């Protein structure tokens with residue numbers, strides 16, 4: 001049950017949101033055992049983001065939360081893929097994207113915990 005929360009400082013059309021959701025759903029399977037089947041995605045646009053004191057360029061902050069653990073090499077591959085997705089789909093330069101990973105030991109679903 002991964003969760004991807006993304007904030008960008010530009011507006012996103014419904015078409016772009018759909019494309020991001022689909023591409024992120026494919027990318028998450030770079031982490032063994034994860035898939036779009038359990039993926040929840042939040043796409044926040046028009047956020048007030050500042051990087052290095054400035055807000056005059058497109059930027060993104062993306063959080064990836066997973067239940068359990070993953071290997072460093074899988075996070076490396078996912079960072080590469082997510083950065084390409086936001087570059088190709090939203091036009092954000094790779095050096096204006098932060099990606100944060102979190103591993104959760106406790107995850108609730110359907111009224112109980114895994």
Ligand SMILES: O=C(O)c1cc2cc(O)c(O)cc2[nH]1
Nearest residue numbers: 001002033034035038067114
């Ligand atoms: O996506 C995961 O991390 C995930 C899905 C899933 C389903 C399930 O029935 C489990 O017991 C664990 C689990 N992890």
